[in-house]
Amino acid sequence: MIFSFTATPEFDFMTYFARHIGATVVDNLLVIPAHLGKGYIRKLSFSTEFKITMHHYVLKEDLVIKRNSSSLVNELITIFFYSNEQTLGISYSNNQNLDFNGRDDSAIQVTSNDLSSTIRFPQGHTVHYAVVAIMPGYLKSLLKLNTLNSTVETITGKSKSFLFFENMSADTKLLLKNLSAVDMNEALSKFYMQIKVQELLYLLFQKLSKRENTQHQHINNTDAARLLHIRNEIVNDLSTPPVLNELAQIAAMSETKLKQLFKQAFGDTIYNYFQKARMEEAAFLLKQSKRSVAEVGYELGFSNLSHFSRLFEKHYGLTPKRYSSQN
Structure with missing residues (x-):
């Protein structure tokens, strides 16, 4: 299944996607028809400048979402929280099929709406992600930063194309999981959700605001x-x-x-980036595959196991042996 759209401030993803699959939206909730799979898409608008769309479903066929570039450079910021531990196929070019893969595929993507992208969700896997759409000025007023580093200044400014990635922390993963479990029939549920979505933004921009100040390079x-x-x-x-x-x-x-x-x-x-990914893979192998420290070290290209242990301890605060022995 392929769904293509152009990201503009007026575009309502859920309404047009519902038409695409022949479904109906009721109270900002789209239930996936049984012949396509199971699950839902929910939209919450906190204002005309700030909304979130939450996706939680399993489909019987691959879903390809194509976001076409808008002629507007930065009238809308899209923040994509993908919290699955499944392979996510993502590409920024029509003639490439790239996987943003790894043992843990969780990621956060922040992009201006003039960049196009194609994302593929494989059939039979639980799709769990959220997309926050927010206007630059509104985001800037939320952050209330006296000084902006170059990354945050680019995101909240205008006339610049940008693409930023962040790894997803355990706190962010837990928060996303809790958001999907909120009972929206409760009286103050929308108020609660707004607070928690702002907390999502806090966790993200807490990291982005610590990035090194450098001159922003144009990206296409x-x-x-x-x-x-x-x-x-x-x-x-x-x-x-x-x-x-x-x-x-x-x-x-x-x-x-x-x-x-x-x-x-x-x-x-x-x-x-390579060394961090290397240590994360080492942690996965030590915990999940129950391999020895030597086996993991040699598999990841370390000829000196003492060097491997020092790097691992620097990253995780524990030696590989102590880490693997923890429950």
Whole structure:
């Protein structure tokens, strides 16, 4: 199933998606028809400038959502919270099919509405994500920051294309899970939801506001697609450290441009991003596969296990051995 739309402040995703699948929206709730799957989409409008759409369903076929670029640069900010531990297919180019994958596919994407994207949700998997749509001025008034770093200034400003990614913290995952369990028939449920969605924004912008101040580099759909491709190149083989000049050739960018855009989008250098992903994979293998410290270290390319232990302890505060022995 393919659903295509253009992101504008006036566009109502749920209404048009309901028409697309032949369903009916009742009290801002769309129940997925049984022949397509099960679950729901819920929309909450806190004002004309601030709303959230929550998706929770399992479909009987793949769902491809194509967001077409708008001619408006930054009249609407889209914040995408994807909290699944399933593979998410995401692309910023019509001729590429990229996976934003990993052991834990949870991610937060903040984008201006002039960038197009294609996201694929696989059939048979629980889809659980939320999209916050908010006007730049309204967001700026919510944040109430006296000084803005370059990232937050870009997001809340105008006339700039942007794409930022953040990993999802445990607090954010838990908050999203709790939001989906709220009984919307209770009298103060919408008030409660507004507070909690603002808390979501707080957790996100608490991290974004700590990013290094740098001059914002222009980004377009081609750049975005290449950055996702480079990110996948990095995490697909965590036993081998990335080589900048090789990645630059793959991305068809200069080394300087690749370094700048990658750090801008992901909030860290290419090598630091690789090392964090490496440690997260090590933690997964130690906990889930019950492999020994030596097996995990060698699998992730460490010839010196003492070095592996030091890096792991720096990241998690525990040695790999102590970490694996915890319940």
